[in-house]
Amino acid sequence: MLYHLLFPLYVKFSVFNVFRYITFRTVLAILTALIISFILTPYIIRKFHEWKIKSDKREDVPDRHITKQGTPTMGGFVILISTIIPTLLWSDLRNYYIWLVTFTLLSFGGIGFADDIKKLRGTNGKGISGRTKMSLQIFFSVIISVLLYLRPGFITELTVPFFKNITPDLGIFYILLAIFIIVGTSNAVNLTDGLDGLAIGPVLTVCATFMLFSYLVGNIKFAQYLQIFYVKGAGELTILCGAMLGAGIGFLWYNAYPAELFMGDTGSLSLGATLATIAVIIKQEILLLIVGGIFVLETASVIIQVISFKWRGKRAFRMAPIHHHYELKGWNEEKIVVRFWIISVILGLLALSTLKLR
Ligand code: 57M
Numbered sequence: 397m398l399y400h401l402l403f404p405l406y407v408k409f410s411v412f413n414v415f416r417y418i419t420f421r422t423v424l425a426i427l428t429a430l431i432i433s434f435i436l437t438p439y440i441i442r443k444f445h446e447w448k449i450k451s452d453k454r455e456d457v458p459d460r461h462i463t464k465q466g467t468p469t470m471g472g473f474v475i476l477i478s479t480i481i482p483t484l485l486w487s488d489l490r491n492y493y494i495w496l497v498t499f500t501l502l503s504f505g506g507i508g509f510a511d512d513i514k515k516l517r518g519t520n521g522k523g524i525s526g527r528t529k530m531s532l533q534i535f536f537s538v539i540i541s542v543l544l545y546l547r548p549g550f551i552t553e554l555t556v557p558f559f560k561n562i563t564p565d566l567g568i569f570y571i572l573l574a575i576f577i578i579v580g581t582s583n584a585v586n587l588t589d590g591l592d593g594l595a596i597g598p599v600l601t602v603c604a605t606f607m608l609f610s611y612l613v614g615n616i617k618f619a620q621y622l623q624i625f626y627v628k629g630a631g632e633l634t635i636l637c638g639a640m641l642g643a644g645i646g647f648l649w650y651n652a653y654p655a656e657l658f659m660g661d662t663g664s665l666s667l668g669a670t671l672a673t674i675a676v677i678i679k680q681e682i683l684l685l686i687v688g689g690i691f692v693l694e695t696a697s698v699i700i701q702v703i704s705f706k707w708r709g710k711r712a713f714r715m716a717p718i719h720h721h722y723e724l725k726g727w728n729e730e731k732i733v734v735r736f737w738i739i740s741v742i743l744g745l746l747a748l749s750t751l752k753l754r
Contacts, residue, residue, distance in 0.1 A: 398485045418611060418631050421486040422638035428482035429639045433646020437474050441650065441657050444468035449516060451658055460723065467655055470512045471647055472663020476505045478643035483636045491632040493677050496543060497670060498636075503536040504582055504669035508661030523661065533579045533665070540673055541574035551625055555679045557686060557750040560623050577681055578672040584691035585668030587698060587717050592655040593648055593733050594719060595664055598690040598740040600644045602671050605687045605744045606678065607637035612751070613678045622751050625679040633674055640670070653730050687747035690740050694718055 399415055406412040414420050444450065451469045480498060487494045511523035523529070544550055545568070552570035553563040566573060589595035612618040614631025647663075650656045659667075668691070675684040685692055694717040701716035713721035722732045 397489065399488060418614075418634050422607065422611075422634050425482040425486045425635045425638040426642040428485060429478045429642025430646050432478040432481055433474060433643055434649070436477065437471070437646060437650050437657065440471070440474050441468055444470065444657070449512075460729070464655070467658055469516075469658040470509070470660035470662050471651065471657040472505060472508060472659040472661070472666060474657075475640075475643045475647050475659060475663050476501055476666060478646055479636070479640045482639035482642065486639075487632050487635040491629050492547065493629055494632050494636060496540065497633065497673055497677070500536070500540055500578070500670050500673040501666050503539075504533070505662050505666035507532045507536070508663065508665035511661040511665075530579070533582055533669070534575065537575045537578035537669070538571075540578060541571045541676070544574065544676060545571050549628070551627070551679060553625070553679075554681060555625060555683065557683050557747075558754050560754040573681065574676045577676060577684065578669050580695070581672035581675075581684065581688065581691065582665045582668035584688070584695040585671075586661060586664040588691055588694045588719075589659060589664040590717060591719050591723075591729050591733050592653040593651050594736060595659065595667075596644050596648050596651055597733065597737040598688065599667050599671065600641060600648070601737075601740040601744040602684070602687050603637050603641045603644060605683075605747050606671065606674050606680070607634050607641060608748070609678050609680055609683075610634040610637055610674065613680075623754070624751070627678060630678050633677065637674065640667075653733065683747050683750060686750075687740075687744050689743040690736050697721070 399421060402412055403415040404412075406415070445468055449468055449470055450466045451464060479501060483494060483498065489495075507524075507529060511529060515521055515523040545552070552567055553565045554573075556562040556564070585595055585599065588598065610630050610633040612622060613624060613627050614629065614634070616626050616628075619626035644667075647657070647659065651659065671688065672684065675681050697713055697718035698716045700712045704710060704712040714724040715721055719732055719736070723729065
């Protein structure tokens with residue numbers, strides 16, 4: 397909105413021309429998100445304590461988690477607000493992708509919110525059933541994927557990292573892939589969200605990487621130079637990624653060990669689905685597997701654990717997802733989290749290298 401108000405003033409005062417630039421508006425979006433987050437989060441933490449929006453005791457967690465009982469949850473609510481407000485302030489509101497990704501944030505945030513509220517208010521501490529949750533995730537991802545597919549000029553080819561000449565065209569089956577990526581990533585971030593700062597760290601790495609990719613993919617000159625797909629209008633997503641980055645850093649301030657706030661499903665489901673939707677829009681579907689490798693690792697550990705238990709009657713890990721395995725091995729929570737962050741940054745750098753190594 398501010399973009400629409402301020403930019404036209406350049407006719408009278410040339411200084412306002414600066415609002416034309418995506419880079420400048422991205423910086424403003426990051427700063428606005430940080431300010432909103434730093435003002436709102438302490439207030440929300442106090443209020444959530446008052447309203448008893450706190451995480452429940454879980455019997456099956458490694459012992460140390462007992463101390464986490466009573467930590468306010470649903471911090472994703474602040475992440476959503478501090479992402480959406482700066483996006484609406486600084487982006488071009490005529491942009492289709494901005495609204496589509498905002499829809500993703502809100503719809504998956506809504507599923508997570510319903511789950512968190514049911515966990516808090518229900519008698520058995522359980523959220524909405526797995527089946528209902530999955531149906532809702534599929535329902536919204538179908539809407540998102542079809543809306544993208546129907547967009548004139550939408551590219552149904554895949555970018556294969558490191559191989560610029562291999563671009564398989566999936567045609568209408570692209571819709572299925574998009575649904576799979578959105579639902580899968582949403583759940584993968586949720587599985588990862590089990591230690592202080594563990595999920596938000598890699599979310600930030602993916603966000604920063606996609607911020608750069610959105611800018612490049614949305615700029616015809618850079619796209620041609622780098623020989624990547626050009627997606628008209630995707631450049632505005634740089635601003636949304638910036639807002640999410642600012643919101644995520646603001647959240648990490650409070651979620652860092654010892655956490656004062658958890659993001660809840662409101663945060664994990666919406667952040668995962670949003671990163672996936674951006675990946676689909678900017679044609680970096682497979683790259684998401686690399687830069688989001690921590691989410692892949694956490695999900696794979698659960699799959700391996702379940703298969704191993706079924707087939708061999710033995711567990712592959714002491715406990716899945718894999719962060720619990722390291723906890724039970726005696727690693728410190730901070731050590732596990734920081735090491736996973738380091739891996740995530742390395743994966744982010746690897747993802748950046750695909751721009752040139754191809
Ligand atoms: C939710 N939620 C955290 C917090 C957070 C299929 C199966 C693998 C599913 C999985 C599962 O339920 N995962 C998703 C994980 C919980 O955090 C809340 O949930 C929100 C995210 N949805 O925002 O509100 C607890 O995690 C800790 N936490 C932190 N810091 C944070 O910043 O310390 C969270 C955020 C919090 C807090 O203690 O209460 C959770 O873990 O419950 N299930 C599992 O992960 C279970 N694994 C399991 O059953 N493994 C089996 C195999 C066969 C699948 C095995 O290895 O044998 C574990 N879940 C729990 N305990 N609770 C097992 C141990």
